[in-house]
């Protein structure tokens with residue numbers, strides 16, 4: 385059994401990760417982007433768990449999962465060219481995003 389280092393949840397039994405956003409320069413004008421959920425990549429079927437990180441369909445992959453796709457370029461999140469999933473700050477929710485971005489958040 386393994387715990388996710390970002391949300392602290394047990395990856396095989398938790399529904400998914402609590403990290404919803406990537407924050408970083410390559411995220412475009414807004415500066416942040418919503419992560420893709422399990423199933424958005426087209427590989428995990430409804431009701432199933434991700435074969436790599438164990439997150440349930442409709443929830444968020446645990447960062448570092450090799451099935452997760454990058455929300456910006458659509459490439460594999462752990463190896464895409466835009467680098468966002470690796471170089472970004474992981475942000476759990478909108479409240480935290482607002483706290484970090486302050487007035488810049490639109």
Ligand SMILES: [Zn+2]
Nearest residue numbers: 388391401446
């Ligand atoms: Zn997690």
Ligand SMILES: [Zn+2]
Nearest residue numbers: 434437445449
């Ligand atoms: Zn996954």
Ligand SMILES: [Zn+2]
Nearest residue numbers: 454457464466
């Ligand atoms: Zn990318």
